[in-house]
Amino acid sequence: MSLALVPVDEAGVRDAVGQAAAERVALLVCGNGTKSGMLRPVQAARVLSTAGLSGISLYSPSELIIAAQAGTPLPEIEAALAEKGQQLTAEPPDLSRIFGATGKPQTIGGITATNLSGPRRVAWGAMRDHVMGIRAVTGRGEIVHSGGRVLKNVTGLDLCKLFTGSHGTLGAITEVTLKVLPAAESSGTLVLPNLSPRAAVVALSAALGSPYGVSGAAWMPAFPGFAGSVAFVRIEDFKASVAYRTEKLRGELGIPGTDILDEAASRAVWAAVRDVQPLPLTDADAVWRVSVRPSAGPNVLDSVASAGLRGFLDWGGGLVWLSGPASLESHACVEAAVRSAGGTWTLLRGPDALRAAVDVVPPEVPVLAAIGRRVKASLDPAGILNPGRMYAGI
Amino acid sequence: MIRLPDPKRDVLARRDAIVAGLRDLLPEASLISDELRLKPYETDGLSAYRQMPLAVALPETTEQVADVLRFCHRNGVRVVPRGAGTSLSGGALPMEDAVVVGLMKMNRILDIDYADRVATVQAGVTNIGITNAVAGNGFFYAPDPSSQLACMIGGNVNMNSGGAHCLKYGVTANNLLGLKIVTIEGDILDIGGAHLDAAGYDWLGLLTGSEGMLAIVTEVNVRILRAPEGARAMLAAFASNEIAGRCVDAIIASGIIPVALEFMDRPAIHACEAFAHAGYPLDAEAMLIIEVEGSVSEQDDLLDRLKAICQRFDPISLKVSQSPEESAAIWKGRKGAFGAVGRISPDYLCMDGTIPTSRLPEVLRRIGEMSDSYGLKVANIFHAGDGNLHPLIMFDANDPASFHKAEAFGADILRLCVDVGGCLTGEHGVGVEKRDLMPYQFAEHELAQQRAIKSAFDPDWLLNPSKVFPLLDAPAMAQAA
Numbered sequence: 120m121s122l123a124l125v126p127v128d129e130a131g132v133r134d135a136v137g138q139a140a141a142e143r144v145a146l147l148v149c150g151n152g153t154k155s156g157m158l159r160p161v162q163a164a165r166v167l168s169t170a171g172l173s174g175i176s177l178y179s180p181s182e183l184i185i186a187a188q189a190g191t192p193l194p195e196i197e198a199a200l201a202e203k204g205q206q207l208t209a210e211p212p213d214l215s216r217i218f219g220a221t222g223k224p225q226t227i228g229g230i231t232a233t234n235l236s237g238p239r240r241v242a243w244g245a246m247r248d249h250v251m252g253i254r255a256v257t258g259r260g261e262i263v264h265s266g267g268r269v270l271k272n273v274t275g276l277d278l279c280k281l282f283t284g285s286h287g288t289l290g291a292i293t294e295v296t297l298k299v300l301p302a303a304e305s306s307g308t309l310v311l312p313n314l315s316p317r318a319a320v321v322a323l324s325a326a327l328g329s330p331y332g333v334s335g336a337a338w339m340p341a342f343p344g345f346a347g348s349v350a351f352v353r354i355e356d357f358k359a360s361v362a363y364r365t366e367k368l369r370g371e372l373g374i375p376g377t378d379i380l381d382e383a384a385s386r387a388v389w390a391a392v393r394d395v396q397p398l399p400l401t402d403a404d405a406v407w408r409v410s411v412r413p414s415a416g417p418n419v420l421d422s423v424a425s426a427g428l429r430g431f432l433d434w435g436g437g438l439v440w441l442s443g444p445a446s447l448e449s450h451a452c453v454e455a456a457v458r459s460a461g462g463t464w465t466l467l468r469g470p471d472a473l474r475a476a477v478d479v480v481p482p483e484v485p486v487l488a489a490i491g492r493r494v495k496a497s498l499d500p501a502g503i504l505n506p507g508r509m510y511a512g513i
Numbered sequence: 514m515i516r517l518p519d520p521k522r523d524v525l526a527r528r529d530a531i532v533a534g535l536r537d538l539l540p541e542a543s544l545i546s547d548e549l550r551l552k553p554y555e556t557d558g559l560s561a562y563r564q565m566p567l568a569v570a571l572p573e574t575t576e577q578v579a580d581v582l583r584f585c586h587r588n589g590v591r592v593v594p595r596g597a598g599t600s601l602s603g604g605a606l607p608m609e610d611a612v613v614v615g616l617m618k619m620n621r622i623l624d625i626d627y628a629d630r631v632a633t634v635q636a637g638v639t640n641i642g643i644t645n646a647v648a649g650n651g652f653f654y655a656p657d658p659s660s661q662l663a664c665m666i667g668g669n670v671n672m673n674s675g676g677a678h679c680l681k682y683g684v685t686a687n688n689l690l691g692l693k694i695v696t697i698e699g700d701i702l703d704i705g706g707a708h709l710d711a712a713g714y715d716w717l718g719l720l721t722g723s724e725g726m727l728a729i730v731t732e733v734n735v736r737i738l739r740a741p742e743g744a745r746a747m748l749a750a751f752a753s754n755e756i757a758g759r760c761v762d763a764i765i766a767s768g769i770i771p772v773a774l775e776f777m778d779r780p781a782i783h784a785c786e787a788f789a790h791a792g793y794p795l796d797a798e799a800m801l802i803i804e805v806e807g808s809v810s811e812q813d814d815l816l817d818r819l820k821a822i823c824q825r826f827d828p829i830s831l832k833v834s835q836s837p838e839e840s841a842a843i844w845k846g847r848k849g850a851f852g853a854v855g856r857i858s859p860d861y862l863c864m865d866g867t868i869p870t871s872r873l874p875e876v877l878r879r880i881g882e883m884s885d886s887y888g889l890k891v892a893n894i895f896h897a898g899d900g901n902l903h904p905l906i907m908f909d910a911n912d913p914a915s916f917h918k919a920e921a922f923g924a925d926i927l928r929l930c931v932d933v934g935g936c937l938t939g940e941h942g943v944g945v946e947k948r949d950l951m952p953y954q955f956a957e958h959e960l961a962q963q964r965a966i967k968s969a970f971d972p973d974w975l976l977n978p979s980k981v982f983p984l985l986d987a988p989a990m991a992q993a994a
Contacts, residue, residue, distance in 0.1 A: 181762035182870050182900070204768055240709060247715055248687045263959045269867040270899035271684065271939035273673045273722045274947075274954055275981065276963045280686070280718025284711065301768040324628040330651070330742045357768075360811050412629045412707035437629075437709055463712035480712035486700040491714055493969035497962065509713060 123166040129254065129262060129293040135167050136291060137260025140501045148287035148505050150190055150226030154233055156218050158286060158479045160471045161505050169228050172293055175199055177268060184251065184268050186296040189228025196227055206302040209246045210237030212393045217406050217468050228292045234284030237393035238335040238353070241327065241434040243300075247283040252296030255282050257289070258499025268296050281494075287505045288513070289498045303334075303355035307365040308385035310378040311350040314338065316417035319350040320436035322372055324413060326352045327435045329371060331364040335389055339397040339431035342388070351388055397431045398440045405445035405469035407453050411462030413437040419456045426452035445469045450477045457481070480509055515562050515603070515945045517979050520610035524567070524590055531590055532568050535612065538580040543618065545569040554595070554613050558660070559603040559946055561862075561916060566593065566607035573618045575693060575701055575731040582729065583699025585612055591975050592697070594725035596637065596668030599660040601863050602944025604672060604724050608979055614729060616667045622646050623732065631690055631707045632737050636667025636730050640674075643735060652737045655682035658940070659851065667730045673722030675940030677847075680898035681772045681806075682738070684940065686721040691734035694720065694727075697971045707734060719966075724942050725977040727970040741806035744772060746840040747816055749823040750797030750830040754778060755874040757799035760826040761897045762871070764803070767822055769815060773804040774898035775847055778877060781854075781892035781905070785846035788853030793846055794830040801897065802847055804840070850894050851905070858890065858907030860916075864923045866930030867939035870900045879929055880904055887922045889915070901939035902930065928953055943981045951983055 124135045139146050147163035149155055151170050172188035175196065179185075180203040187196055193211065200206050211230045215221070231253070236245040252266035255278075265278035282290055311322055319338035326333045335353030342349050352372075354364045369377050380388065391397065398406070407428075409419055416436030423430070428443030443449050450466060450473065457464045466479040483491055488510075495502070495513055507513070524531065532546045545551055546568045556563045567590070572578045585592050591611035598605050607613050619635035622642070626632070627650055634643055640661040643654040657676035658664055664674070670692065675684045682688070691705030705717045720727055751757040757776060764771065777785065777793075777800045786793040793800060801823075805815040816833050823831055834840040846853070854861050868876050877893060884891045890907045904926055908919035927937045927947060931954050937947045951960060964982055968974070 179869065179871065181765050183765060184869070203766075234710070234715070236710075244683060244687050245710060247718060248683060257962065261958050261962070263962050264955075265959075267934070267936050269869060269935045269939070271675055271679060271867045271896070271901045272936045273675075273684075273940055273942055274936045274938050275943065275951065275960075276726075276966055277673070277686070277718055277722050278963070278966075280715045280721070281966075283718075284715050289714075300770060301765075304768065321628075324630075328627060328630060328652075328739045330739050332741070357814070359814060360807065363808065363811065410708040410710040410712070412626075412631070414626075414629050434709060461706050462708040463710060465712045483713060484702065486696065486698075487702055487704075487716065490696075490969055493972075494714070494966055497965035497969055 123168060125168045125171040127171040129172065129256070132167070132169060132172070132256045132291050132293055133260055133262055136256045136258065139165060139503050140258060140260050143501050143503065145503050145506050148291045150229035151221065151223040153221050153223060153225040154214060154218055154229060156468055157233060158466070158509055159474050159507050159511065161508050163506065167291060169291060169293060170226060176294065180205060183270060183299050184296060185299050186252065186268060186294060187227050188294055189226060189292045191227050192224035193227055193230055194224050200299055201302070204302055205299045207297065208239060208243045208249050208300045210239040210393055211235050211246060212237050212395060214395065216395055216400070227295050231283050231295045232285065232287050232292055238337060238389055238433055241336060241437065242332070242334045247280055249298045250279045250283050250295060251298050253279045253282050253292060254294040255290030255292045258501060258504045263290070266296065270298055286508045288508050289495065289504065291504065305358040305361040305382060306353060306355045306385045306389070307361040308380040308388055309352040309365055309369055310345070310380060311352065311372070311374050312345070312376045313347045314350055316420050316432060320413060320417055320432065322374060323350060323352065323435040325372060326368060329368055331368050332356060335392070336435040337392050337431065337433045340429070342397055351392065353385065353389055392433060395440055398442050399429045400442050403445060404442040405449060405473060406467045407441040408465045408467050409439040409441060409453065409457055409462060411437060411439065411457065411460040415460035415462065419460055422456040423452050428452065445473050447473065447476065454478070482510065516984060517564065517608050518984055520608065521589065524610040528567055531588060534584055534588070535568060535570055535581060538584060539570060539572060539577055543571045543573060545571070554607060554615070557598040557603060557605040558601045559606070559944065561910065562603050562606050562945060564607045564609060566611050566613045567609065569613040569615055571615045571618050575695060578614065578695045578729055578731050579699040579701050581612070581614055582695050582697055585975060586697050586699060586973070589973065591978055593977055594671065594729050596665035597639070597663045599664045600668065600672065600942065600944055601865070602938065602942045602946040604942050604944040604980060606945050616665065616731065619731060626707070627652065629707055630737050631734050633732060633734050634666055635732055637665050640664050640666060640669055647737050651740050653740050654735055655688050655738055656685045666733050666735065670721055670730050670733055671723060671725045672942040675901065677773045677775060677896060679896065680774060681770050686718060688736045689717060689721060689733065690736055692717060692720060692730050693732035695729045695731060697976050705734065722942070724944065724981050726967050726981060727976065742808045743812060744804055744806045744840065745812045745816065745834050746802055746804040746843045747819060747833040748800060748802055748843050749828050750794040750800045751826060751828055752798055754799045754877045756826050757801055758870070758873040760801065760823055763822050763825065764819065765898070767818065769818060771803050771898065772806050773802065775802040776895040776897035777847065778893040780890060781850060781894050784853040784857050784892050785850050788856055789846040789849045791842050791846035797829045802843055847894070854892055854905045854907065860908050860910040862906045862908070862919050862923050864902070864904045864906065864926050865938050865941035866902050866927045866935055867900045868902055868930050868933050868935035870897065872933040876902070876929060876933060880926055883922055883925055887918050889919055889922055900935065924950060945980055948981060949983050951981070
C-alpha cells in the first residue's frame, strides 16, 4: 500500500472518499491501525486514516454525553471522563497483546467500527448500546448523521447500530457520540477457586442471576498469583454496597475457599481480563473470539481442545477467547463448535493466507446476504470501503 | 387528515380476489374483511387518524405470516404490521389498499432460560406478560412503556420502546438478543440468538425501531434480568423548573444512577393529584420522582444522599417513602398521568421529543409561551434522566380548529427540541405523526440514504410504506429504490 491520506477534518474525509469513489479506487479505512490485522486482509491501493480528526467535541457530564472526533485517542477520552468520575460503560479492551503494540493509541472511531466491549458488556451492554450518535462519510462521499447527542432517540432508521461494528465497510466514521455513566466508587471481586469450566459457568450464571448487580463474570484455567483455575465475579457500586453484596453473594454461592479481593487487586484482575491477558498465546497462534449462550461456553472449550486450542471465558461463559495453531483445521474446529452451540465467531488474528481463506465471521444465510449486499451497495455503490474486510467479494 | 399515498387502483379492483386468496392461506377466524369487524383496526393510539384497511389477517404461526407476505408480495399488496395498536405516532395506521397483519394471536411464551437469562416469546405477547411470566423466579423484562399492560413485544421491537427506567436499564434495543423475522418475500430469518454479540452487520440493531418497514417480527429473544432486592421512591418538589433542573444535574453528577428520575411540571402535578390523590404538593412548580434500588439499608443510604442533594435546592417538599405502599402511592399519580389529563380535557396529544437535559428550563419556558399563544393547555411529564419530554397538549376533538391548533403546537415543540440539539422522537416513533417533520432533523440526502436501506429489504415499498419518511411521488419513490 502506497499513499496514506490523513485528512484533518470531516470535509477532508469526504473529499478523499469522493475522489476514490470517482476513480473507483479501493480504500483501506482505519484509525491508527492498531487492529488492522482483524478479520480479512483488505486489498486497497490507498489508506484513508481518520486519525487526523482528533479531539473531544462535546462533553456534558451532567447529561452523560460525550462526543469526539473519530481519531481521538481512547486514553484521552477515558482520562477526560475519569476527571469527572465517569467512564465508558462498555469498558473497551486494549488488544495490543494480540495485535502487538504499534506505539500509537487506539481511536474512538476504531473501537466503534469494531464494536469491541470488555467484561462489563455482560451487564451494561456493548459499545453499540452506548453509541447515541454517529457522523460518517459513506462510499458515496456523502456526510450522513444518525442519532444525536441525547440519550433517547428513535427518529428514523438507526444507522448508529449499522455503522458500529461494520469495520469501515459502510462508511468512514468521523464522529462518535456516546452515552457515559458514573464510574462506580468501588470495585470488589469474588475469587472462586478450582472449578471446572462447567461448574464455573453454573456459579457465574447464579451470580449474574442474583440481585447484586454483578458486572463481570469470567473463568480462566490460570491467572498469575492463583494456583489452578479461577473464576472471578465483580461487583461495582458504592463502597458499603460492594462490601455488603460481595459477602452476601459469597454466602449464597456457597463455594468452599471463595476469597474476596481488595479494591486494587480487583481492578487489576479486570483490566487483565478486559485486555485478554489470560489467553495462552504464542507468536504463531491464531486468535478467535466466540460469542455463544453462556451455558455453551464450556462446550466450545471442550470441543476445540482436541485441535490444540485453549482459551478462557468471560461474560459468564458467553464470550470464549481461543488461541491455537493458525491452521485451516483449527478454524474448521472453531466453526463446528460454534455452529453446534449457536452463536458467532470472529477470527481476530491469523496469517493473511488463513484470514483470506476462511469465513472470518459466520456467513449470512443467502437471503440475508443478499439484503446485506443491497445495503452495502446503497452506502458504498462502488465497493471502495474496506473491500473484503468482513466477507470475500463484498 | 394526514396524506396517505394514492391507493393502488388495481389492488382495490382485485379486492375480492385478494381476500379469497388470503382466506385460502389462513384459518377461518384469522381473516377479517367485513366492514363491521374491520372497524376496530381503522386506527391505533393516535386515534385522530382513521383509515379502513382492505382486510385484516391475524396469523397464528410464523409460517402463516410468511404465506401472507409471500402472497401480498406476488400480488403487489401493501402490508401494515400491527401489534396491540397502541402506537401514539400512528405507526399502525392502515391504508385503504393494505392488508393489516396483526400479530395478537401469536401470544405464546416459547421458552424461558434462567441460567442464560433469555426468554423466547412470540411477537404478540404483551410487554407485562413477559415480566409476569418470569416474576415468580425474581426476574423481569426491563423496558416498561406506559402502555405495558397492552402493548406487545413485537411492537416494542419495531418502535424501540422505552419507559421510565431506561436511564439504568436501557431501551428495547439494549434488551434484545434475537429475532425471528419474515421478509416481504416471505422468507423466514433468524437474527441473533441467545448470544450477546453479532459478528457481522448488526441487523438486530437496524431492525429495532424500524417501524415495520423492513420486515415483520414474529418471535423475540429478550434478555431477562434478576430484579433487585427492593426499590423505593422519593418525591421532591421545587419552586421553579430551573431549580428542579439544576437538582437533576446535581443528582447525575453525584455518581448515583437512579433507576428512575421523573419530572412533572405544575399542570401535570395538578392533573395527576386530582386524579390519583397521591399527596403531590400543589404549591410546587416542579416535582421529581426519584427511585433507587437495593437492599433496605442500601436504599436508606442512597435516599439519604439524594435527600441531601435535594436539600441544597430549597425544596418546597421532600418526601421519602418508608414502605412499598408509600412508593406505590408516589408512583400512582405519575403512572395515571394520561388518564388524569384525559379527565380534565376531552382529548390530548402526547408528544415525545428528546432534549439535552441542560436545556430543560428554557424549553419548558418556551412551551409555556406557545401554550399561551395557541390558547391550549399543556402538561409536561419528562423522563428527566434521559431528556425525554412528554408534553400533553389538551384540545377538543369535536372542534376541528382546536385539533389543528394542537397539531401545529405539537410540531412547534418538536422543532424546538431539534433546535436545542435534541430529536423529534425519543420512544414513540415517527409513524405518520412526525413523518413530515423528518426534513427538519435530516438532510434530503440522509433521508434518501435511509430510504435506500428500506429498499434493500423491501424493494417494492410494500411494508408500512406511508410511515417515517415524507411521501414522495411515485417516480421519486421508484428512484429511491
